[in-house]
Amino acid sequence: MGAMIQKDDGFDAAKSEPAIRFGHVSKVFGGVRALDDVSFEVGRGEVHCLAGENGSGKSTLIKIITGVYRPEPGAEMEYFGKAETSVTPNSARGRGIAVIWQDLALFPEMTVAENIAFDTLLGIRPRLVSHKGMRDTARAALAKLGVDLDLEARLNTLPIAQRQVVAIARALVSDARLIFMDEPTASLTQAETDHLLAVVRTLSAAGVAVVFVSHRLAEVLEISSRVTVLRDGRLVGVYQTQGMTQSRLTELMTGKTFDTVVGARDTAANRKVLEIENLTRRGEYEDVSLVVRAGEILGLTGLIGAGRTELCHTLFGMTRPDRGTIRLNGKVLTMNSNRDAVAAGIAYVSEDRLALGLVQPQSIADNLVIPVLDRISGADGLISRRKKGDLVRKWLVDLAIKTGRPEDAVATLSGGNQQRVALAKWLATEPKVLILDSPTVGVDVGARAGIYKIVRALADQGLAILLISDEVSEVHFNADRILHMAGGRMIGEYDPRRTTLHELEEAVYA
Amino acid sequence: MRSFIRAYPTEARLFAVLVAICLFLSLASDSFFTLGNFASLLNNNSVNVIWAVGLLVVLIAGGIDISFAVAASVVQYLCVYAFEAIGGGGWVIGFLVAGGIGITIGFINAALIHRFRIISIVVTIATYNAMFGLLMFITSGRYLYNLPEWWTNRVTIFETQTAQGTWVELALPVAVMAGAMAATWFLIRHTTTGRQLFAFGDNPEGARRAGINIALMQFVAFGWMGLMAGIGGLMQAHIVQEVVPNALIGRELDVLAAVVLGGARLGGGRGSVLGCFLGVLLVAVTQNGLNLLGVSPFAFKMVVGVIILSAISMSNLKLAGLVKVMRGGR
Numbered sequence: 156m157g158a159m160i161q162k163d164d165g166f167d168a169a170k171s172e173p174a175i176r177f178g179h180v181s182k183v184f185g186g187v188r189a190l191d192d193v194s195f196e197v198g199r200g201e202v203h204c205l206a207g208e209n210g211s212g213k214s215t216l217i218k219i220i221t222g223v224y225r226p227e228p229g230a231e232m233e234y235f236g237k238a239e240t241s242v243t244p245n246s247a248r249g250r251g252i253a254v255i256w257q258d259l260a261l262f263p264e265m266t267v268a269e270n271i272a273f274d275t276l277l278g279i280r281p282r283l284v285s286h287k288g289m290r291d292t293a294r295a296a297l298a299k300l301g302v303d304l305d306l307e308a309r310l311n312t313l314p315i316a317q318r319q320v321v322a323i324a325r326a327l328v329s330d331a332r333l334i335f336m337d338e339p340t341a342s343l344t345q346a347e348t349d350h351l352l353a354v355v356r357t358l359s360a361a362g363v364a365v366v367f368v369s370h371r372l373a374e375v376l377e378i379s380s381r382v383t384v385l386r387d388g389r390l391v392g393v394y395q396t397q398g399m400t401q402s403r404l405t406e407l408m409t410g411k412t413f414d415t416v417v418g419a420r421d422t423a424a425n426r427k428v429l430e431i432e433n434l435t436r437r438g439e440y441e442d443v444s445l446v447v448r449a450g451e452i453l454g455l456t457g458l459i460g461a462g463r464t465e466l467c468h469t470l471f472g473m474t475r476p477d478r479g480t481i482r483l484n485g486k487v488l489t490m491n492s493n494r495d496a497v498a499a500g501i502a503y504v505s506e507d508r509l510a511l512g513l514v515q516p517q518s519i520a521d522n523l524v525i526p527v528l529d530r531i532s533g534a535d536g537l538i539s540r541r542k543k544g545d546l547v548r549k550w551l552v553d554l555a556i557k558t559g560r561p562e563d564a565v566a567t568l569s570g571g572n573q574q575r576v577a578l579a580k581w582l583a584t585e586p587k588v589l590i591l592d593s594p595t596v597g598v599d600v601g602a603r604a605g606i607y608k609i610v611r612a613l614a615d616q617g618l619a620i621l622l623i624s625d626e627v628s629e630v631h632f633n634a635d636r637i638l639h640m641a642g643g644r645m646i647g648e649y650d651p652r653r654t655t656l657h658e659l660e661e662a663v664y665a
Numbered sequence: 666m667r668s669f670i671r672a673y674p675t676e677a678r679l680f681a682v683l684v685a686i687c688l689f690l691s692l693a694s695d696s697f698f699t700l701g702n703f704a705s706l707l708n709n710n711s712v713n714v715i716w717a718v719g720l721l722v723v724l725i726a727g728g729i730d731i732s733f734a735v736a737a738s739v740v741q742y743l744c745v746y747a748f749e750a751i752g753g754g755g756w757v758i759g760f761l762v763a764g765g766i767g768i769t770i771g772f773i774n775a776a777l778i779h780r781f782r783i784i785s786i787v788v789t790i791a792t793y794n795a796m797f798g799l800l801m802f803i804t805s806g807r808y809l810y811n812l813p814e815w816w817t818n819r820v821t822i823f824e825t826q827t828a829q830g831t832w833v834e835l836a837l838p839v840a841v842m843a844g845a846m847a848a849t850w851f852l853i854r855h856t857t858t859g860r861q862l863f864a865f866g867d868n869p870e871g872a873r874r875a876g877i878n879i880a881l882m883q884f885v886a887f888g889w890m891g892l893m894a895g896i897g898g899l900m901q902a903h904i905v906q907e908v909v910p911n912a913l914i915g916r917e918l919d920v921l922a923a924v925v926l927g928g929a930r931l932g933g934g935r936g937s938v939l940g941c942f943l944g945v946l947l948v949a950v951t952q953n954g955l956n957l958l959g960v961s962p963f964a965f966k967m968v969v970g971v972i973i974l975s976a977i978s979m980s981n982l983k984l985a986g987l988v989k990v991m992r993g994g995r
Binding site: 245256260261262263264265269273274276277278279281282283284307 | 668671672854855856857858859860861863864866867868870871872874875876877878881930933934935
């Protein structure tokens with residue numbers, strides 16, 4: 156059991172005055188209770204984590220605290236010692252509450268300085284802009300964070316991690332004393348995440364409270380002193396993070412127990428499906444050799460920038476190697492485009508499924524059939540509705556995609572179900588090799604287990620699977636063998652059954 | 666200089682291309698690199714630049730306007746009647762009336778876009794057709810020559826005699842162009858409203874969340890465009906000394922091409938006054954050069970099309986290269 160809040164260890168909420176204190180918060184949307192009598196409290200300067208699966212009520216709670224939604228009558232709201240009865244987004248901002256949304260809400264064409272000092276530009280009546288004043292404001296905010304950025308750089312030339320720093324700095328300019336960070340590390344590498352966590356610590360030391368909303372449990376436990384867990388709109392509890400384990404937190408969030416056991420099996424005797432020898436593409440990866448066997452899940456891990464995604468692009472025919480050979484079922488394969496790759500039997504579920512993998516506004520059914528349009532069209536070249544319907548039904552059932560109707564837009568699905576649609580889309584091409592690039596980014600814990608189960612089942616059917624992830628635990632528990640890539644080279648091979656997660660993490664993150 | 670190139674890569678590249686073309690033309694033709702030729706280039710393109718800086722503001726705010734050239738024609742006709750009604754007028758009244766009518770037309774576009782949430786290209790295609798149809802219907806396609814004298818009399822703002830003895834002069838529209846450029850530059854670079862326009866065009870949802878008044882943005886952008894359309898219309902009638910209902914049709918696409926060539930982004934959030942000026946000038950210099958080289962005027966449009974295509978593809982090529990470098994360095 157994670158200890159219920161104790162007054163004598165870790166962060167002491169009772170001694171410090173709370174930044175915000177909410178009690179009896181409920182919210183009903185059209186008869187559905189999104190929040191049911193939840194209380195929530197964050198101390199000044201505390202790093203707090205708000206944990207829960209998608210649909211647990213996290214975002215509803217944030218939106219109530221930031222004044223976007225009004226709670227049902229009876230809620231108690233207190234900001235920095237003052238009780239409030241109604242809050243608007245503007246008044247919440249005035250009280251020092253800031254949110255850094257997942258989609259950042261920054262201005263990509265504007266400079267770093269303008270983005271950080273943006274709020275000084277607001278107001279209906281035109282005023283003169285002081286470009287120097289904005290730079291000074293921005294520099295001061297960045298100094299508080301202990302970060303140095305080029306103020307004149309256009310935001311869209313910065314990596315996501317630095318944009319996040321810009322968003323945080325912008326919140327500081329408007330004197331935020333409590334900052335919500337919605338999934339701040341979803342698209343960050345390990346090193347960038349570490350840097351962000353350091354920034355969060357700086358903020359906390361300066362008395363700014365930070366509420367982390369994150370799916371990644373490891374960092375949640377690392378950074379926060381307490382965690383509030385929500386499930387199905389109800390408060391499960393508030394726990395000290397000291398002594399809390401990932402699996403315990405998962406249980407609290409989902410209400411289910413997951414066995415995180417190493418799933419690796421011996422596949423050394425299986426037939427070789429994909430063989431790569433001395434594959435090199437200058438500036439991306441060098442001398443990469445690997446074998447993926449039928450029914451095997453080969454894990455490929457390493458920090459972002461290790462060349463994993465670049466290697467995948469070559470395996471999927473999108474870039475050509477400078478040297479080396481790719482063999483599929485013993486035959487040398489040369490590909491000029493990803494159409495060749497699909498025809499040869501290679502499927503690739505991309506890392507960025509939201510942008511690249513799925514056509515969001517189109518229906519689930521239409522998304523599923525994109526790679527196989529020629530197979531579902533009749534002799535007249537038109538799409539056969541019957542064939543399409545059969546195919547779509549088969550995959551929705553096989554992958555247990557929970558959907559109202561196949562005609563619904565993909566955008567209406569949860570992250571986990573979207574990932575399944577992306578998977579189904581490629582499985583429909585009946586591939587021999589399946590490349591999965593970071594398949595659980597942005598997918599919550601419960602749904603992850605479902606995806607792992609599917610991947611294992613596919614391997615059991617004889618598919619050769621290359622599983623790429625920068626979460627070492629993901630490959631450790633799910634792969635049969637693990638390759639470690641760094642700086643474009645393969646630098647180690649591990650057997651998950653003979654290596655502990657800790658050893659592997661040491662090796663990769665060191 | 667280096668920071669300029671970094672902040673305005675398109676403008677810097679455009680400038681380089683313009684210099685290269687000028688160098689080539691100076692060598693290929695005797696009459697290109699002369700004060701007289703440059704003065705006439707400026708005189709003849711001032712109206713396009715005035716429109717271009719108006720359109721720039723709309724593009725920055727994430728919109729587009731197809732109707733401004735027709736709006737300028739409407740302004741010209743209404744001005745003729747208005748000046749007749751008040752018995753003459755003068756330059757001050759002329760600018761006020763032309764600008765006022767232009768702003769009104771811009772506000773109509775803005776109101777339609779904001780109130781009914783229709784995208785600007787659809788609204789302005791509709792108002793383009795409605796205004797043009799109305800104009801042709803009411804005027805029956807008649808030309809007007811009876812313009813007040815103050816309107817058609819040539820105003821010289823600068824003149825000098827060259828060594829060869831010919832007179833070189835810059836006319837009023839060039840001064841108006843300079844004023845329009847300076848005012849637009851001030852608006853978009855140095856006022857909070859201008860920076861809000863950039864933000865709105867760049868990320869409308871982010872701007873809304875930050876508390877920017879969205880309606881105000883549309884009215885400022887299209888109002889500014891209308892103002893420039895009106896003033897440009899006034900200047901164009903001043904130059905040609907007549908008002909013709911369909912004379913300006915088609916100019917909107919030339920101006921749009923020049924503005925985009927100058928680095929303004931369709932989709933909003935990027936663009937500069939300097940870019941507009943260089944964009945208009947590049948097209949003008951090319952036409953001028955072809956003319957001096959004795960190329961058939963029928964080939965002009967084709968060459969201009971090729972120039973626009975190659976300039977834009979060049980900047981995209983550069984972008985593609987950058988993306989590759991960034992990916993590699995990730």
